[in-house]
Amino acid sequence: MFTKNRKKLIKSLHQKKYRDAHGLFIVEGEKMTRELISMNSDDLGAKITDLYCISSLQESFPEAEIISSEDMASITAFKTSPGILAVAEQPALLKLDLDRLNSILILDDIKDPGNLGTIIRSAEWFGIEAILLSPQTVELYNPKTVQSTMGSLFRATIYRGELEKMYLTLTQNKFTLYAADMNGDEIKLEKWADKKALIVGSEAHGISAVSKMNAHKTISIQGVGNAESLNAGVAASIIISHW
């Protein structure tokens, strides 16, 4: 039921501290919500706690509670509401089974929610099996991140933890750690290891010191123009497209 208290709760989920406190996040838009509903019907993905739509979308979402456009405008995390909004429980992050895995992406302080979402989307496209986030990487349940994954978020295996520990565990498990950075080996010439992890650095500062120290190889995307660098989401996607 869309009560005053529920409205207040959902509005609070626009802020990270309340998403953390309640363990909930917002999903908006027809495509994203449909994916979430379909995952739920298979007992997968993030569990839906609330589902609201405006009357014009009633036929598309018969399971949703209808609320007024004004109410929808007051709870959307976007400038313009797409007219359908779900609240879901943040799934617990899984323990990794490194024996079984061969291709991992490590995000070393990615700060832009849109970049994080784009990377998760590309990672699914190219069959990356798990994504590890450094403690300072932007929050997974930021509305912009959720949106730009275009549904991949609900299917991805994602883990957040200290990089140093992750690198130790990965190296013990015979992973080759590749750092994407300037002046590395050209990706097109690379002979990739079977078990591989790619480290992508932050938009502003690139690869961190701890990542540089732990990486086994540095690889680069060769450019010809004057641009200083590529967008972090683009760079990560290009490299994993070669795996």
Next chain:
Amino acid sequence: MFTKNRKKLIKSLHQKKYRDAHGLFIVEGEKMTRELISMNSDDLGAKITDLYCISSLQESFPEAEIISSEDMASITAFKTSPGILAVAEQPALLKLDLDRLNSILILDDIKDPGNLGTIIRSAEWFGIEAILLSPQTVELYNPKTVQSTMGSLFRATIYRGELEKMYLTLTQNKFTLYAADMNGDEIKLEKWADKKALIVGSEAHGISAVSKMNAHKTISIQGVGNAESLNAGVAASIIISHW
């Protein structure tokens, strides 16, 4: 001089209709503004008409007029002002010299300002010589587009026009037109033509009918996961990284 009228004018530039009417646009942030100033000192790029910074950035930008943080907050196009803001004249779009060119990117109704900016940035990195925009592609001088080019905007050759005419001219000039779409030939196996143009479709609808009809070849990026598609900026960047 930062007068009341100037303040009003700059605020109006947050909207496309006033950017169009005045032929001006806003550039913000240290990196972007520095690139713009450096281009101007070589008589290149968009001509600066206004340059303002807050007092804490005075040493970095001695040529800027200092204004209060409150004034800066009132003219920035972003939630948080980076403290330095320039206004510049929109350069006239150049006539294309197709004889001289070999690699062109065509954007068929790209709608997201961030995607457009990312594509311009990647295009420079991979040495694309010109970018053609369909009439419905998002505006070049949207603040989000400007920002996400990370300076590449000031150096790019960009042209906007009817796709049908462009395709005719390009075909007459012996270009091979590649459309990025589902179920095309895999890019890794492609033998690219010397003179080539890549058509990238819109985020929601892909390649338009007129582009489909005019393209000589359809190419795809092979995926392995369940994701439905890649972000348009990522897809364009991956393909041109193979040229």
